[in-house]
Amino acid sequence: MSKRITIDPITRVEGHLRVDVEVDGGRVKKAWASGQMWRGVENILIGRDPRDAWAITQRICGVCTTVHAIVSVRAVENALQLEIPVNAQYIRNMIILAHAVHDHIVHFYHLSALDWVDVVSALKADPDKAAELAQSLSNWNGNSKAEFRKVQERLKGFVGTGQLGIFTNGYWGHPAMKLTPEVNLLAVAHYLQALDIQRYASKIVAVLGAKSPHIQNVAVGGVANPLALDAQSVLTLERLMAIREWMLKLDDFVKNVYLIDVAAIGAFYADWTKYGRGITDYLSAPDIPLDGKGTQFAMPGGHIADGKLDSHKPIQSFGDPYFTAGVSEAIKHSWYDYKAGNDVSLHPHKGETTPNYTDFQDDGKYSWLKSPTFYGKPMQVGPLARVLNSLAAGHEPTKKYATAALELVSSIAGAPVGVDALHSTIGRHAARAVDCAVQVDELLRQWDLLIANMDKGDFTTFNKPVFPKGEQMGVGFHEAPRGVLSHWIVIDSGKIANYQCVVPTTWNAAPRNENDQPGAYEACLVDNPVADPEKPLEVLRTVHSFDPCLACAVHVVDEERRPVVTVKAV
């Protein structure tokens, strides 16, 4: 008998996300992804000064504040054809990269590892054996026997009180949990160490962004950080040296712990390379600009069709028409109306945001998210899209870490695991870790570039924008942790006339488009196993592999859609 499961996450910030699946014979047959809140933030911006848009858009989302700030100023600069000083690029790049490293570490250890790691089982582990296993994989200084014993004691104290706290809502003892107690303990130890390490990434963003958690140093035309080697209240050499120390701590953790853990856990869950493939059209934007105009980038981007790396077509510069002409948004299955009717798809510069709520209709409208497409096709975005496009473009750092990760997986699994395995639920986690290793290297390089340029006597960080009369149109794109993010602006005589945000989660969590093709979540969930519909851990694994914005609440409902159980997943 088929059973319907509704997964209803809680974030109201980027828009509630709900996922419904129909399960038959232990497999997902059909899936729907639905944004449960109207995100009409664009309408707030109309009539305002384009120079203020970034400060407003960084409040759209609680997880991704900096990315909306960065992409908003890029959109305005693109509209004005305004070049910015390279120092400003380097500073923005370091904020972007530190934020991304933070996001990836927290996503893996604190938001999704517990889909794979059984915390309660770690209590049964032999801590010495767990430490020996960890030491055989990496020489990280947090892998000592003493450390692992301490972690297990702490965990016992925590669980012993009957208060699992942060671990209350896990699927402990679920049949899909496959790790040995020792591997579980290893992962819990690194969970705690990651809490400690992630702060260094936050500190980098806070110092460069001049404020935490919302940055305030960004400006249309550059950044507002005065640079000097010795003066007070500016970005001094002393502060830059501190930032470098924090970068090195991140570097150590990402390469000697995060990348290794993902490879090891991935090897133990090798069957999960068979699930979650779904859409294999991948879109990513180039990022980390190395010049003032955005024509050269440290990280490539582009489009891959049908999972074939040799089909890669690059996006080459800010405002590249290949990107800007390719994006449009459909609303056939979304709670909006377009003036020209339901079956058309509109370019974001012509975008309309007119709500038409109908209730959840399986074959009609069922989401507040629009359905974006690239040249008419739904896309998958995120670290996997980024890694595959980078591999296709011959990006050496990506090749280096992807090869290292796949070799380690192969040696632990005892069977060769190649690039094709990345098109999967567990593959998205592997790609995120590879991405993170690339980012942490690039973070250090951007620091070097800034220092070298200051050494030459260039301290410029800002070019003043000038708003001409009449209309200008611009687009800013940014490869955010969760994938390509774009802001589209129309300026009329210095005021915002239209503004549309096409965010990564909209690409991945899109409802069916104008041709009824499913979005990435919907497609990736089909054929996903579900052992126990009351505890749909496997569905969460696939949805979480995309890094949806926040934790989810799961309501399993019966045929009459009465909730039978509510579980919060972290």
Add this chain to the structure above:
Amino acid sequence: MSLKTVVLGIGNILLSDEGVGVRVIEALAGDGGWPAAVELIDGGTCGMELLDQLENLDLLVVVDCVRGGRPAGTPVALRGAAVPVFFRTRLSPHQIGLSDVLANLELLGKAPRETVIIGIEPASLALGMELTPTVAARLPDLAELTRAELRQHGLLAGASA
């Protein structure tokens, strides 16, 4: 010795009364001269980024909108046993982020020694950057309630240069 204290305003300023916690932080920042041990944080809707700043506190004062079925604009102060209930029952929309941060701090043995919630019943959470007139009219009371809480702990604005 001052108590290590954070006043954390949370909320989304794009959703009218949701942003009231942030507005209280702006009002307190305007007082100036808070002791060095007191940090005022506009937390917006952030989560784990706050972990560092909320470690090993003597006192955490969270300012937020609180939905409890009271008339719109009613200020409330929750302390003691009411605090965990606040986080369990989702009276406000952003506890996912903040409750995760606090739970992780507990796991690390670095949770705040005392947590107080200062809140106000919202009139509307609709899209918009202004507070509703009902809540805006009570904003000074809410800021005063927060100051009173700090005063009880011996923390006064204008006391330090």
